[in-house]
Amino acid sequence: MPKFWDEYHIPATLDDALGLLARYDGRARVIGGGTDLLLDLKEEHYSGARPHYAALIDVTRIAGANEIREDADAGWIVIGCAVTHAQVVASSLVQARATALHEASGVVAGAQIRNMGTVVGNVAHALPAADSAVALAVLGAEVQVRSKQSTVNSEQWRPIASLYLGPGKSAVDSTREIISAIRFRPTGANEGSAFARIMRPQGIALPILGMAARVKLAIRNSQFAIDDVAISAGPVAPTLFRAARTEEFLRGKVLDDATLEQAARVLLSEAQPRTSAHRATREYRVELLPTMLREVMTRAVKRAK
Amino acid sequence: MPLLNMNVNGKNIAVEVEPHEYLAHVLREKLGLTGTKIGCEEAECGACTVLVNGAPVVSCVFPALKAEGARVETIEGLVRDQVLHPLQKAFVEHGAVQCGFCTPGLIMAAKGLLDHNPNPTDDEIKTALKDNFCRCTGYVSVISAIKSVVASRQSTVDSPPLSHSPTLPLTREPLSAVGKAYPRNDAVAKVTGTAKYTDDYKFARMLHGATLRAKYPHAKILRIDTTKAKALPGVRAVLTHEDVPGSKNHGLIFNDWPVLCYDKVRYQGDAVAIVAADTREIAERALELIEVEYEELPIVDNPIDALKPDAPIINDFLGHGNLLKHIEVDKGDIEKGFAEADMIIEREYHTPTYEHAFLEPECAIGRVTDEGRIEVYVGSQIPYEDRRQIAASLAIPESQVRVIGAMIGGGFGGKEDIMGQIHVALLARATNRPVKMLYSRRESMIAHPKRHATTIRLKTGAKRDGTLVAVRAEIFGDSGAYASLGDKVMTRAATHAAGPYAVPNVKIDCYAMYTNNPPAGAFRGFGVTQSAFAVESNMDILARELGIDPIELRRKNALRVGTTTSTGQLVRESAGLLRCIELVESEIRSWKLEVGKDRQFNFQLPTSNVQAWGFAAAYKNTGLGGGAPDKSTAEVEVYDDGTAEIRSAAAEIGQGLPNVLAQITAGELGIPFERVRVLLSDTDLTPDGGPTTASRQTAVTGNAAKFAARGMREILARAASERLDAPPEQIVFCDGYVDALPPLSVTGEGRGGGVKRASFADVVRWARAENRATKFRFEYNAPETKPLGTPGDMHFAFSYAAQAALVEVNTETGEVRVIKVVAATDVGRAINPLALKGQVEGGIVMCIGNALTEEYIVEQGRVWTDRLARYKMPSIKHVPEIVSFVVEEESSVGPYGAKGVGEISSIPTTPAIINAIYNAVGVRVYSLPVDQDKLLREMRRMTTD
Structure with missing residues (x-):
C-alpha cells in the first residue's frame, strides 16, 4: 500500500x-x-x-472525549468523539434509555471493529444506512461541529440530519472540522425505542435496510395510544430519512394490526428505496418496509409500556 | 521516525515506526512477532487480531501510533513458563486448529472475550468471534474448545467438569496408532504462533516483489516500456516476458498460461511485468511507472457465448479455439432409456464462480544459493510440479531448483497452480538477492483459479416406481482464461452428473470453455459440487412428481456392489452409500418435520419462520483416476534414540496429513505416535508425494508411508532376529519395543518359553552396527485406472455421503438459516477420528457458504468481488448443529481400508439445503447462491397467484 x-x-x-x-x-x-x-x-x-x-x-485521545455522560438537567445524553461502538453497547445508560442505539451499535461489524470504530466517525462517514445513524435519527440527535476558523458559536448544536448531504457526503469538512460530540434525547417514562436491520448474506457489508423507532405512549380511553413517535430508515433516501408522514399518521392512534397496515402504506408512499447493485432490489426493500415497521414499532411500544 | 512506546506481552518496549505504519506490520516486521497473521488488510478476516488494552482489535488497520502507551497482547504472550494458555491447550485438544493461519486471531479474540466475560453464552461466543473467519474447521471445534475452557474454570474440586473432550463420531476399534484421535502434531506450533508460513520467513538483503496485472480483461499488448520504473530509486529489477529465458508459459496440464504476458492479456489477473525493490511500497510505486500500450479486444464472459462459432478466440493454445475440452459420457442407449421412462424431469441450473478464500494469501520467496541453485519457499499443493515449472521457465535443469514448502494457510485446491513461484525465481536470479512476493488479498482474489461457474441442463427419466432409467446432461463450464485443471474438473462434473446412482442409460456432454474470466481450476469437490446440486435437486423434483419419498427414491437407485457407475465401472467393494442413507434417515425420522412432505406455504402461520428438512446424497472419487498415473513416494528413517521420521513432498493444507502419516508410521514400526516426526514438501529432502488434490493423500501417500515403514520394519526385524535369536516372523514391534516371541508349540496352541525383548532404539543401533539401511523409501503406485470412454475402472475408489439439512426460512424477510445438519460419510476407514471430524464439519460449513453466502462476481471480465468485504464466507454465526456419522466400508486399496474425505463431506450440503428450502416454502432454487431477495418475492408471488 x-x-x-x-x-x-x-x-x-x-x-x-x-x-x-x-x-x-x-x-x-x-x-x-x-x-x-x-x-x-x-x-x-x-x-x-x-x-x-x-x-x-x-481525535480519540482528546481529554474527556471518550465519555458517555448524562446531562440530566437539560435532558441529554452526550457522547464524545472518541466513544466507540463497544462503549455504547456496554453502557447501561444507553441500553436503558436509548435502546435503539444500543441495538444498532451492537450489530455494527464485528467485535474488533466495535472496539475501534466510533459513533461520531460513523456519523461523519455520512452513509444514510449506517446503523448508529439510523438509530440516532429517532433519538433527536444533534452534533457539535468545531473548527478554528468557525465563526459560529462553538457551543452551537446542529440537528444530525443537517450533516447528510448525500451518500457518503457530509456537511462536515473533515480536513478542517471536528464533530466533537453528539447528544440525543434519552427515552423517559412511557417511552421506548428499537432498531432492526436486514443484511444480505452475500456481497457488500452494508445493510439492505435498517429501521429505528421511538415511541411515547399515553393512556386514552383506558388504552395505550401513541402520544409521539419517530421513525427512521436507511437507505431509502440519499440522506438520513425520517418518516414524517408515517409519524404524523401514527400520532394519537392505538397501535393494532390495522393501524400498522395503514401506517405501512403511508411509509411506502414516502420512502424511496432504490435498487442497489449486488445488494438489494427496490422491490425487496418495498417488501421489507412493512415487515420492519411492524418489528420496530412492536418492540418500541412494548418497551414503552 | 517517531518512537512508539508500548507494553508488548508484559515487556515495555520502544520502537521507531513510520507514521503510516500499522500495528500488525510493526509487530511482525519490527518486533519479529510473526504469530500475528495478516489475511486481508481490510478489517474483514480477523487473522491479525491482537488485544490493545484488553480489547480485541484488527491490527492490520490499526495505525501503530494509536498504540502509544498501550498494553498490547499477541499470541506469543500467552505461553507462561512454557505452559500453554488454557485456550491454546483446548484448541489443540479439540481439533480447533487445522491450517492454523486463523488460529492466533481466533485465540486472541476468544481471550479478549473470556478476560471480560468468564462465562459467556454460546451466543456471546459467536458474537465475539463473528469477524474471525476460519475456512477449515467449520468453527464447531472452536466453539467446543472455548466452552471447555469456560467449563474447566467453573469446575471446582467438589464439582469437577463432566467432560472436556470433544465429541467424536463412533469409529472402528483403533489399531495401535491408526484409528486414534491424536491431536495434530503441528498444533502446538500453530497455537503459539511459532509455525512458519511463507511470509514469516525473512532473509538478509531480501527484496520485495510486485506484479503488474493486466489493465484490460482482453487486449493485445502493443508495447511495454519499463524505463521509468527501472529508474526509480530502490528498484532493483523490472522484468517482462523478454526476461523469461525458458518456457514462456506454464500450466499443470497444458502449457498455456504466460509467465509474463507477451502477445496479449486474457484476464484481469494476468501478469505483465514484475518488479523487485527495496520495499514493497517502492515496488508498487514502480508498477505505476511501467507503460503498457494495449489494443482492447472483445470480451467473452460466459462459456455459452464462448462456444458460439463467431465468438472471439481467447486462447487457441490447443488449436480448437475457445473449447478447452468437450467431455462425453456415454452409457447404454439414451433414447431407449427415455422411451422407457414414465416420468421425465428436465431443468436448468446455474452455479456461480466461487473463491477459495483461504486465509493465507499467496506468498513466495526466491533466492539464489551460494552454489548458484534456485531455492523457492512457498506454500504449494504440488511442490514437485512447482519445481518442474520453475526449471522450465528459467531454462535450467530441475536439479538446480529446490522448492521448500512452508506451512500452508489453507488451499482447498486454490494453491495448485503457479502464482508467484516462477516470478520470485526470475527476480532472485536477476538481482542475486532474495525476493519475497506477497500477494495482497485483492491480488489473490483476482489472480488465482476459482471454482467453475456452470450452467447445467439436466434431464432425469424414471419408471413409475422410481427406478432411474436415463440421465441426459449438458454442462457448460467457465474455465476462464487458462486451462489450469479445467478439463479434469469438468470431467469430474460430467462423470458424476448422474449422481451416486445406478443408471443404465447416460449421456453427458460437457464443455469446458475458455473465457476472459479468471481461470477456474481445482476447488474442493472438483466439479462434483456443481453437478450434485443439479442431480440432487432433480431427484427431489422427481420424487415429488412420482409421489415417492425422496429418501426412498435414493435408496432404490443407490450405487452398491454389483451396480455400475455412469462411466461403466463395476462397483466391486467399499460402497457405503446405503448405510449412509440409513443412518441419516434414522436420525431425522424422530423429527416431526418429514422430509419432502408437502408443505403449503402459508402466510397465516403463527410464526414467520418455517422449518423443513432436505436430503441429498453424493459420491466422489478418491485419487486422480482417468488413466493418470497416481503415485506417491515416502521415505522412513529410523534413529537410535528410538524415533523415526517420515518424509514425503505431499502438501499439508489443513487437512491433517502429518498425523495420518505419523500414525501409519508409528503403527507399522510399533513405536509411540509422539516419536514420529514428519517432514513434508522439500524437493531436496523428501521424495515426490504427488499433488494434494482429489482427496488422494491419505490413500496414496498413506500407502507409500505404510509400505515404507513396513519395509523399514522388515530390515529391523532381520537385525533383531539375529540378536534375539528368533526367526524374523517371530519378531513383533510394539510400544517402542521389539519382542522375539517364543516359537509356537507343536500343537499350535500357544507359545512356550519367555519373550526376549529389546528397545526399538537398540534394534536401530544393531542395524547400524551391521551396516543395514536405516532408511527405506517406497514408491507406491495406485491401481491403474482407465481414461473416460474406455472400458474398465476410471477410479480405484469412491467415497460416499448422505446428508440432511434442517433449514429455517423467514417468510417475511426471505432469510434462510441452517439449523442442523446430519451427515453420514463413508470414508473406508477413519485414520484419525478427530481430524476426520474437522474435515466433515469444515466441509459442511464451507458448502453452507456455497449454498447461501458466497458468490464471486465478474462483470464483463472485471472482477467485482476483489476484496473479502464483498465475498461473504460463513462466519461462526452460520454454524448449525452437526451430527456426524462415519461409515467405514473398507477399500482394498487404501491403507487399512481408508478412502478420501476432503471433498465428499462438502458435496451433499448444498442440495440438502436447497431441497429443504423447497420443503419449507415451496420455492425451488435453480441458481446459486440462494438470493433471499428473490426468494421472498417468489414466496409473495405464490401467495397472490
Missing part, C-alpha cells in the same frame, strides 16, 4: 486538535477509529485516485 499520510498526530485537547487542523490548512484529516476512513483510502487507491494527506489528526 502506498503511504496515505505523512504524519500522525494524537492531540490531547480539542484545542490542540483544532490548532493542528488549522496549521495544515486542509491538508490534514481527522481520524477516529479509522475503520471507515482507512478502508475508503484503500478503495480510492484501487479505483485509481491517489489519496494523500500531510497528516492524520487522531
Whole structure:
C-alpha cells in the first residue's frame, strides 16, 4: 500500500486538535477509529485516485472525549468523539434509555471493529444506512461541529440530519472540522425505542435496510395510544430519512394490526428505496418496509409500556 | 521516525515506526512477532487480531501510533513458563486448529472475550468471534474448545467438569496408532504462533516483489516500456516476458498460461511485468511507472457465448479455439432409456464462480544459493510440479531448483497452480538477492483459479416406481482464461452428473470453455459440487412428481456392489452409500418435520419462520483416476534414540496429513505416535508425494508411508532376529519395543518359553552396527485406472455421503438459516477420528457458504468481488448443529481400508439445503447462491397467484 499520510498526530485537547487542523490548512484529516476512513483510502487507491494527506489528526485521545455522560438537567445524553461502538453497547445508560442505539451499535461489524470504530466517525462517514445513524435519527440527535476558523458559536448544536448531504457526503469538512460530540434525547417514562436491520448474506457489508423507532405512549380511553413517535430508515433516501408522514399518521392512534397496515402504506408512499447493485432490489426493500415497521414499532411500544 | 512506546506481552518496549505504519506490520516486521497473521488488510478476516488494552482489535488497520502507551497482547504472550494458555491447550485438544493461519486471531479474540466475560453464552461466543473467519474447521471445534475452557474454570474440586473432550463420531476399534484421535502434531506450533508460513520467513538483503496485472480483461499488448520504473530509486529489477529465458508459459496440464504476458492479456489477473525493490511500497510505486500500450479486444464472459462459432478466440493454445475440452459420457442407449421412462424431469441450473478464500494469501520467496541453485519457499499443493515449472521457465535443469514448502494457510485446491513461484525465481536470479512476493488479498482474489461457474441442463427419466432409467446432461463450464485443471474438473462434473446412482442409460456432454474470466481450476469437490446440486435437486423434483419419498427414491437407485457407475465401472467393494442413507434417515425420522412432505406455504402461520428438512446424497472419487498415473513416494528413517521420521513432498493444507502419516508410521514400526516426526514438501529432502488434490493423500501417500515403514520394519526385524535369536516372523514391534516371541508349540496352541525383548532404539543401533539401511523409501503406485470412454475402472475408489439439512426460512424477510445438519460419510476407514471430524464439519460449513453466502462476481471480465468485504464466507454465526456419522466400508486399496474425505463431506450440503428450502416454502432454487431477495418475492408471488 502506498503511504496515505505523512504524519500522525494524537492531540490531547480539542484545542490542540483544532490548532493542528488549522496549521495544515486542509491538508490534514481527522481520524477516529479509522475503520471507515482507512478502508475508503484503500478503495480510492484501487479505483485509481491517489489519496494523500500531510497528516492524520487522531481525535480519540482528546481529554474527556471518550465519555458517555448524562446531562440530566437539560435532558441529554452526550457522547464524545472518541466513544466507540463497544462503549455504547456496554453502557447501561444507553441500553436503558436509548435502546435503539444500543441495538444498532451492537450489530455494527464485528467485535474488533466495535472496539475501534466510533459513533461520531460513523456519523461523519455520512452513509444514510449506517446503523448508529439510523438509530440516532429517532433519538433527536444533534452534533457539535468545531473548527478554528468557525465563526459560529462553538457551543452551537446542529440537528444530525443537517450533516447528510448525500451518500457518503457530509456537511462536515473533515480536513478542517471536528464533530466533537453528539447528544440525543434519552427515552423517559412511557417511552421506548428499537432498531432492526436486514443484511444480505452475500456481497457488500452494508445493510439492505435498517429501521429505528421511538415511541411515547399515553393512556386514552383506558388504552395505550401513541402520544409521539419517530421513525427512521436507511437507505431509502440519499440522506438520513425520517418518516414524517408515517409519524404524523401514527400520532394519537392505538397501535393494532390495522393501524400498522395503514401506517405501512403511508411509509411506502414516502420512502424511496432504490435498487442497489449486488445488494438489494427496490422491490425487496418495498417488501421489507412493512415487515420492519411492524418489528420496530412492536418492540418500541412494548418497551414503552 | 517517531518512537512508539508500548507494553508488548508484559515487556515495555520502544520502537521507531513510520507514521503510516500499522500495528500488525510493526509487530511482525519490527518486533519479529510473526504469530500475528495478516489475511486481508481490510478489517474483514480477523487473522491479525491482537488485544490493545484488553480489547480485541484488527491490527492490520490499526495505525501503530494509536498504540502509544498501550498494553498490547499477541499470541506469543500467552505461553507462561512454557505452559500453554488454557485456550491454546483446548484448541489443540479439540481439533480447533487445522491450517492454523486463523488460529492466533481466533485465540486472541476468544481471550479478549473470556478476560471480560468468564462465562459467556454460546451466543456471546459467536458474537465475539463473528469477524474471525476460519475456512477449515467449520468453527464447531472452536466453539467446543472455548466452552471447555469456560467449563474447566467453573469446575471446582467438589464439582469437577463432566467432560472436556470433544465429541467424536463412533469409529472402528483403533489399531495401535491408526484409528486414534491424536491431536495434530503441528498444533502446538500453530497455537503459539511459532509455525512458519511463507511470509514469516525473512532473509538478509531480501527484496520485495510486485506484479503488474493486466489493465484490460482482453487486449493485445502493443508495447511495454519499463524505463521509468527501472529508474526509480530502490528498484532493483523490472522484468517482462523478454526476461523469461525458458518456457514462456506454464500450466499443470497444458502449457498455456504466460509467465509474463507477451502477445496479449486474457484476464484481469494476468501478469505483465514484475518488479523487485527495496520495499514493497517502492515496488508498487514502480508498477505505476511501467507503460503498457494495449489494443482492447472483445470480451467473452460466459462459456455459452464462448462456444458460439463467431465468438472471439481467447486462447487457441490447443488449436480448437475457445473449447478447452468437450467431455462425453456415454452409457447404454439414451433414447431407449427415455422411451422407457414414465416420468421425465428436465431443468436448468446455474452455479456461480466461487473463491477459495483461504486465509493465507499467496506468498513466495526466491533466492539464489551460494552454489548458484534456485531455492523457492512457498506454500504449494504440488511442490514437485512447482519445481518442474520453475526449471522450465528459467531454462535450467530441475536439479538446480529446490522448492521448500512452508506451512500452508489453507488451499482447498486454490494453491495448485503457479502464482508467484516462477516470478520470485526470475527476480532472485536477476538481482542475486532474495525476493519475497506477497500477494495482497485483492491480488489473490483476482489472480488465482476459482471454482467453475456452470450452467447445467439436466434431464432425469424414471419408471413409475422410481427406478432411474436415463440421465441426459449438458454442462457448460467457465474455465476462464487458462486451462489450469479445467478439463479434469469438468470431467469430474460430467462423470458424476448422474449422481451416486445406478443408471443404465447416460449421456453427458460437457464443455469446458475458455473465457476472459479468471481461470477456474481445482476447488474442493472438483466439479462434483456443481453437478450434485443439479442431480440432487432433480431427484427431489422427481420424487415429488412420482409421489415417492425422496429418501426412498435414493435408496432404490443407490450405487452398491454389483451396480455400475455412469462411466461403466463395476462397483466391486467399499460402497457405503446405503448405510449412509440409513443412518441419516434414522436420525431425522424422530423429527416431526418429514422430509419432502408437502408443505403449503402459508402466510397465516403463527410464526414467520418455517422449518423443513432436505436430503441429498453424493459420491466422489478418491485419487486422480482417468488413466493418470497416481503415485506417491515416502521415505522412513529410523534413529537410535528410538524415533523415526517420515518424509514425503505431499502438501499439508489443513487437512491433517502429518498425523495420518505419523500414525501409519508409528503403527507399522510399533513405536509411540509422539516419536514420529514428519517432514513434508522439500524437493531436496523428501521424495515426490504427488499433488494434494482429489482427496488422494491419505490413500496414496498413506500407502507409500505404510509400505515404507513396513519395509523399514522388515530390515529391523532381520537385525533383531539375529540378536534375539528368533526367526524374523517371530519378531513383533510394539510400544517402542521389539519382542522375539517364543516359537509356537507343536500343537499350535500357544507359545512356550519367555519373550526376549529389546528397545526399538537398540534394534536401530544393531542395524547400524551391521551396516543395514536405516532408511527405506517406497514408491507406491495406485491401481491403474482407465481414461473416460474406455472400458474398465476410471477410479480405484469412491467415497460416499448422505446428508440432511434442517433449514429455517423467514417468510417475511426471505432469510434462510441452517439449523442442523446430519451427515453420514463413508470414508473406508477413519485414520484419525478427530481430524476426520474437522474435515466433515469444515466441509459442511464451507458448502453452507456455497449454498447461501458466497458468490464471486465478474462483470464483463472485471472482477467485482476483489476484496473479502464483498465475498461473504460463513462466519461462526452460520454454524448449525452437526451430527456426524462415519461409515467405514473398507477399500482394498487404501491403507487399512481408508478412502478420501476432503471433498465428499462438502458435496451433499448444498442440495440438502436447497431441497429443504423447497420443503419449507415451496420455492425451488435453480441458481446459486440462494438470493433471499428473490426468494421472498417468489414466496409473495405464490401467495397472490
